[in-house]
Amino acid sequence: MTLELLLKEYETALGSQQWKNVEPFFHNDACVTFANGTFKGKAELRDIFEQNFLSIQDEHxxxxxxxxxxQAETSAVALYEFHWEGVIDGERASGGGRGTSVLVNEDNRWWIVSEHLGPFADG
Structure with missing residues (x-):
């Protein structure tokens, strides 16, 4: 699988709002940083992703x-913009920012080992 396809499938998995679809993309030792903190390991990732899925209904x-x-044989770094929209407490909401994902190739497959989502830069 190409790295571009992997991120496209990850995007689709996030849109499902189901941890079971998102979990296979993450390395067991993955670390994710969101605006509300840094989360390490799949148990913490599961908790924060499930909280996010519950708080934003009908998310795109x-x-x-x-x-x-x-990009190399065993590692890669992706920079991107992310956008979301959905319903929070009955009201339409949207947001986005900049993301960085670090991927490693282990056991003949790519894994997200680190993801950082932050705000757009000012200016």
Whole structure:
């Protein structure tokens, strides 16, 4: 599977709002940083993703402006913009920002080992 296809499938998995679809993309030692904290290991990732899925109903998530800052046989770094929209407490809401994902190739497959989602830069 190409790295581009992997991120496209990850985007689709996030749109399902089901941890069982998102979990296979993450390395067992993965670390994710969101605005509300840093989460390490699949148990913490499951908890925070499930909380996010519950808080945003009917979410649509997309990744755009993908740029590969680094690609090699065993590792890669992706930079992108992310966008989401959905319903929070009965009201339409949306947001987005910049993301960085670090991937490693282990056991003949790619895994997300780190993901950082933050705000768009000012200016």
């Amino acid at each position: 998530y997309s990744i755009t402006n993908l740029h590969w800052a680094y």
